[in-house]
Amino acid sequence: MEEVTKIVSKVLVHEFDEHVLGELKKICVANNLVGLKDASRDINAILSSNIDLGAIFLAETYDSNSGSPSGLELCKQINKIRPELPIFLRRDSESSLEGLDPECRSVIAGCYTLGDMDALQKLIDEYVFSMYYPVELAQGIQEVSMQALGSIIHNTSIRCDLPYLVKDQIIYGDLFSLIPLESSWCRGYMMLQAVEPSISNAIKASNTGLSSTDTSFKDTNAILNELTNMIWGGIKARYFSNSESLGEAYRTQVPIIVDHQHKYISFGSTEPQLCFKYIFSDAEGKIEDVTFYQRLIFNLSWSPDKFNESNKVIENFVESGELEFF
Amino acid sequence: MAQILVVDDSATVRNEVSAFLKGQGLSVEVAVDGKDGLTKLKADSQIKLVISDVNMPNMDGLTMAEKIRGEQGNSSVNIIMLTTESDPRMKDRGKAAGVKGWIVKPFKGDAVIGGIRKMIGA
Numbered sequence: 248m249e250e251v252t253k254i255v256s257k258v259l260v261h262e263f264d265e266h267v268l269g270e271l272k273k274i275c276v277a278n279n280l281v282g283l284k285d286a287s288r289d290i291n292a293i294l295s296s297n298i299d300l301g302a303i304f305l306a307e308t309y310d311s312n313s314g315s316p317s318g319l320e321l322c323k324q325i326n327k328i329r330p331e332l333p334i335f336l337r338r339d340s341e342s343s344l345e346g347l348d349p350e351c352r353s354v355i356a357g358c359y360t361l362g363d364m365d366a367l368q369k370l371i372d373e374y375v376f377s378m379y380y381p382v383e384l385a386q387g388i389q390e391v392s393m394q395a396l397g398s399i400i401h402n403t404s405i406r407c408d409l410p411y412l413v414k415d416q417i418i419y420g421d422l423f424s425l426i427p428l429e430s431s432w433c434r435g436y437m438m439l440q441a442v443e444p445s446i447s448n449a450i451k452a453s454n455t456g457l458s459s460t461d462t463s464f465k466d467t468n469a470i471l472n473e474l475t476n477m478i479w480g481g482i483k484a485r486y487f488s489n490s491e492s493l494g495e496a497y498r499t500q501v502p503i504i505v506d507h508q509h510k511y512i513s514f515g516s517t518e519p520q521l522c523f524k525y526i527f528s529d530a531e532g533k534i535e536d537v538t539f540y541q542r543l544i545f546n547l548s549w550s551p552d553k554f555n556e557s558n559k560v561i562e563n564f565v566e567s568g569e570l571e572f573f
Numbered sequence: 574m575a576q577i578l579v580v581d582d583s584a585t586v587r588n589e590v591s592a593f594l595k596g597q598g599l600s601v602e603v604a605v606d607g608k609d610g611l612t613k614l615k616a617d618s619q620i621k622l623v624i625s626d627v628n629m630p631n632m633d634g635l636t637m638a639e640k641i642r643g644e645q646g647n648s649s650v651n652i653i654m655l656t657t658e659s660d661p662r663m664k665d666r667g668k669a670a671g672v673k674g675w676i677v678k679p680f681k682g683d684a685v686i687g688g689i690r691k692m693i694g695a
């Protein structure tokens with residue numbers, strides 16, 4: 248497991264000029280951005296295989312030998328398939344939308360030039376890191392989740408990459424759970440996503456407490472259900488115990504839209520979501536790795552300045568799994 | 574006839590807890606929620622201990638505990654909550670309902686078997 252010292256975000260860089268790539272690399276490093284270079288030059292393939300992007304860097308014009316459509320045409324194409332992803336357009340002349348047609352203006356988050364990287368910095372601040380997530384919170388959520396995951400899926404090693412922010416709303420796998428996260432300083436959901444056959448294989452390999460014979464989709468659902476429940480309980484105990492009772496003021500809701508055809512889920516907010524990727528590897532190599540994506544979506548309320556770990560829990564600390572007599 | 578009733582909506586937890594207890598030579602019945610738990614407890618007078626989750630559909634574990642003591646008038650059966658909840662307010666409600674112990678998940682059988690045996694006199 249990587250120690251949580253920072254929160255990163257992945258951005259797709261559709262640029263081919265070495266000098267431009269060098270300049271973008273500097274700004275990526277300075278902003279904890281993991282730049283994915285579009286080596287295949289097939290942006291549609293990249294977009295369909297990357298579910299956890301924070302933004303896309305494009306150029307208005309490309310070398311005619313690049314084989315790419317024009318940057319402006321790409322903007323329109325990308326917006327059709329991934330409208331939630333902010334597009335940062337590099338222009339040769341000016342860091343404004345001046346001279347672009349109305350459709351382009353409506354799909355581009357903003358423009359910059361190599362001579363005006365401050366404009367790009369502003370776009371990154373505004374769109375990729377527009378929500379501040381305390382590193383301590385990410386660290387705690389990761390610890391709680393790793394403990395829960397390890398207690399449900401046995402005889403495996405678990406690893407977790409650095410937590411990251413995403414803007415896209417693509418659903419990973421074919422199975423996901425949602426549970427509300429509610430306190431006086433945040434309101435939203437935790438979503439846990441997985442691929443059903445990989446969990447089923449873990450059950451069949453006796454890596455869970457369920458019977459390894461006659462498994463059905465209900466068993467995989469049961470695993471995801473209990474994982475969600477345990478992580479939720481851990482987060483609640485660690486971060487929400489000091490919260491006062493939620494009053495009527497907290498009871499606003501927004502619809503959640505699930506589009507199965509496009510594997511897309513919207514919580515009504517376009518703010519970046521905090522994500523974690525956990526990968527289980529079977530100690531004996533009997534099964535393929537099992538991957539879980541965890542997303543935290545604070546779409547209803549977010550006041551990280553009021554976040555603090557629960558003092559009450561520390562004061563009344565009882566080791567999990569121990570029997571506390573009354 | 575069973576000594577222990579395990580009430581949890583999660584099949585994973587029901588399986589793990591009952592398998593461990595059976596491995597210790599104890600007899601176990603299971604229920605899927607509080608409502609089911611009340612029915613199973615009423616039908617089996619040999620049950621000496623109920624181990625129950627708190628958050629369950631249809632009827633939660635604390636409501637079930639209150640009904641065991643209230644509606645069923647059963648003051649002798651021991652009740653332990655096995656839950657992800659650790660909020661002191663939740664525990665206070667459990668104490669008021671006659672709950673005798675609290676385990677924060679995950680279930681670690683070896684850590685609690687001594688207390689369980691003591692409660693059921695086995």
